[in-house]
Amino acid sequence: MHPVITVTELAALPKGSSGGATLLDVRYQLGGPPGRPAYEAGHLPGAHYVDLETELAGAPGTAGRHPLPDLAVFTAAMRRAGVGPDRDVVVYDGHLGWGAARAWWLLRWAGHERVRVLDGGLAAWTAAGLPLETDVPPDENGEFTPAPGALAVLTADDAAALARRGVLLDARAPERYRGETEPIDSVAGHIPGAVNAPTTENVDPGTGVFLAPDELAKRFGAVGATPGAEVGVYCGSGVSGAHEVLALAIAGIPAALYVGSWSEWSRAGRDVATGPQPG
Incomplete structure (x- = not known):
C-alpha cells in the first residue's frame, strides 16, 4: 500500500465501521496546545482523535x-478508534504532518500495513x-x-554504529544539526557521522504536500540515502523523524527510526559533533 x-482518493473511500476507512485525527504541534480542542471545533467526518503525547x-x-x-495504551487507543x-x-x-506520520509509523511498526497519511492533511x-x-x-x-517489530528500530548504540557504516540522517533544522542553537534539549550538536536532511524539505512549503517520489529520491540520494544503502533516521524526539521515514518510503528507500533521537542521545553523555557536515 x-x-x-490524496484528498480526492480519500473522498472516494467509504468511511465508518461497516468496512470503510478508519480516520484518525492526530493534531500535534511541538510546544503548542493539545490538539483535542481543535479536533472538537471541526474534523473530517467520522474521524477519531488520538493524542500523540499520551x-x-x-x-x-x-x-x-x-x-x-506502552503497548497496552496504544492498543486500547487503536481499538477505541475502530482500527482492525x-x-x-x-x-x-x-x-x-508530523503527528500523522508518527501514527503511521507506529501502526506500521505494530504490523498494521493498511495505513496511509492524508497528503497535505486537514488544510488540503x-x-x-x-x-x-x-x-x-x-x-x-x-x-x-499489535505485532511489534515490523519496522526497524534503532537504539542509541545502533544509531552510532549505523552512522559509521551506513547513512544516518538527522531530520532536524540545519542550525540545530550544526550545534548553533538548541531550543529544547540540554546539549547542542549532532550524532557523530550523521548527515543533515531536514524534515521540512520533504514537502512543498506552501501546501504541505509531499514532493514527488523522484524529487524525494534525488534529495535523499544527494546525502547518500539510496535504495541500496542502510539508512537510519533521528530527529529531536522521534516525531519529525517518523515523517522522514515516511518520505523515504515514498521514495522507495527503507529506513530505520531511532525513536529516542537527540532527546535521548543528549541526556546520556554520548559524544557530540558540531559544525557543518563534510563535503
Whole structure:
C-alpha cells in the first residue's frame, strides 16, 4: 500500500465501521496546545482523535521525550478508534504532518500495513471545499492486535554504529544539526557521522504536500540515502523523524527510526559533533 493518500482518493473511500476507512485525527504541534480542542471545533467526518503525547508516546524520561508508548495504551487507543485487521486507516493532522506520520509509523511498526497519511492533511481537505463536522463519533471496538517489530528500530548504540557504516540522517533544522542553537534539549550538536536532511524539505512549503517520489529520491540520494544503502533516521524526539521515514518510503528507500533521537542521545553523555557536515 502506498504510504500516502490524496484528498480526492480519500473522498472516494467509504468511511465508518461497516468496512470503510478508519480516520484518525492526530493534531500535534511541538510546544503548542493539545490538539483535542481543535479536533472538537471541526474534523473530517467520522474521524477519531488520538493524542500523540499520551497514546502515541510513553512518558518522557531517560529514553527521550517521546519514547515508544506502552503497548497496552496504544492498543486500547487503536481499538477505541475502530482500527482492525480488515480496515484501511487514514491518518491526518492539521500542521506539518508530523503527528500523522508518527501514527503511521507506529501502526506500521505494530504490523498494521493498511495505513496511509492524508497528503497535505486537514488544510488540503478544506482547500478542496470538503466538509468538516463537530460531532464526536462514539468509541468503537476494533480488533487491532499489535505485532511489534515490523519496522526497524534503532537504539542509541545502533544509531552510532549505523552512522559509521551506513547513512544516518538527522531530520532536524540545519542550525540545530550544526550545534548553533538548541531550543529544547540540554546539549547542542549532532550524532557523530550523521548527515543533515531536514524534515521540512520533504514537502512543498506552501501546501504541505509531499514532493514527488523522484524529487524525494534525488534529495535523499544527494546525502547518500539510496535504495541500496542502510539508512537510519533521528530527529529531536522521534516525531519529525517518523515523517522522514515516511518520505523515504515514498521514495522507495527503507529506513530505520531511532525513536529516542537527540532527546535521548543528549541526556546520556554520548559524544557530540558540531559544525557543518563534510563535503
